[in-house]
Amino acid sequence: MAIILDGKTIAKKLEAELAAYSRIREIRLDVILVGDNLASATYVRNKHRAAERVGMQSVIHTLPVHTKSEEIEQLIEELNSNEEVDGILLQLPLPEQLNSEKLLDSIHPMKDVDVFHPENAGLAYLGRPRIWPCTPSGILRLLHEHEIDIVGKHAVVVGRSNIVGKPMAALLQHANATVTVCHRMTKRLQDFTRQADILVVAAGSPGLIGKDDIKPGAVVIDVGSEFVNGKLTGDVRFAEVEPIASAITPVPGGVGPLTIASLLSNTVRLASLRRGWAN
Numbered sequence: 001m002a003i004i005l006d007g008k009t010i011a012k013k014l015e016a017e018l019a020a021y022s023r024i025r026e027i028r029l030d031v032i033l034v035g036d037n038l039a040s041a042t043y044v045r046n047k048h049r050a051a052e053r054v055g056m057q058s059v060i061h062t063l064p065v066h067t068k069s070e071e072i073e074q075l076i077e078e079l080n081s082n083e084e085v086d087g088i089l090l091q092l093p094l095p096e097q098l099n100s101e102k103l104l105d106s107i108h109p110m111k112d113v114d115v116f117h118p119e120n121a122g123l124a125y126l127g128r129p130r131i132w133p134c135t136p137s138g139i140l141r142l143l144h145e146h147e148i149d150i151v152g153k154h155a156v157v158v159g160r161s162n163i164v165g166k167p168m169a170a171l172l173q174h175a176n177a178t179v180t181v182c183h184r185m186t187k188r189l190q191d192f193t194r195q196a197d198i199l200v201v202a203a204g205s206p207g208l209i210g211k212d213d214i215k216p217g218a219v220v221i222d223v224g225s226e227f228v229n230g231k232l233t234g235d236v237r238f239a240e241v242e243p244i245a246s247a248i249t250p251v252p253g254g255v256g257p258l259t260i261a262s263l264l265s266n267t268v269r270l271a272s273l274r275r276g277w278a279n
């Protein structure tokens, strides 16, 4: 029987810490949502509610699906130069006519709560992070809160996205794990996943990992969250893997809530750095 790594409880704890901070400082997060992707709308609403719970000001800019790039650039420019705005988040995915890279690059690095700007990503990958991206940072917090040792452990990350896989690998390495990154072109994936002491699966492939893919006693972190037949489904077959893992995240209720709590934490951190507050 594995320990269930309960993200909701840890997220509440993190929110309580942030609420204590927000009581003494005014902090503002602006989220831009373009289009009518239902899942994105839910995530943005959840971010707004979480910000309100901790006493942070949250402003959502909802734009129609056919919004032109120039309009979004102009909005980002206004938010960049608004002294009251501490964090700017452009919710992904964007409608296909928009160039995500160009728009993300236009967010001021000191307000880039997602760590997508090359300056912030570069600093993080050089081991000099301002902040770490929300999902990897939440996962580290989850491991830390459960006193799961990372140093010298073999961590295998499945997936190499800019949002999770790449920064997750960098953060685990920063935390002194030995890291292997696998992706969709990896041959004989199981040969790698079976070596993992800590397995992070962020492949966006529901049910990819089963009991034969893990080493008994492994810590298994499931970042997957796709709707399959109306049910939120992870990349790991939980019922199969749970009996042989030592610890495992559920979907829902694992990594997701911590992604949002980490976003608030990143906003506080960037506000502190930009405004010169002690943190």
Ligand SMILES: Nc1nc2c(c(=O)[nH]1)N[C@@H](CN(C=O)c1ccc(C(=O)N[C@@H](CCC(=O)O)C(=O)O)cc1)CN2
Pocket: 042, 043, 046, 089, 090, 091, 092, 093, 114, 134, 135, 163, 225, 232, 251, 252, 253, 254, 255, 256, 257, 258, 259, 260
């Ligand atoms: N600009 C960004 N866009 C996106 C990010 C991101 O970090 N920055 N991540 C994902 C989506 N995401 C946050 O935006 C996110 C996904 C899932 C959850 C979450 O709490 N999931 C719950 C289940 C919620 C449900 O019932 O649907 C859970 O796992 O328990 C939070 C945030 C893509 N875009």
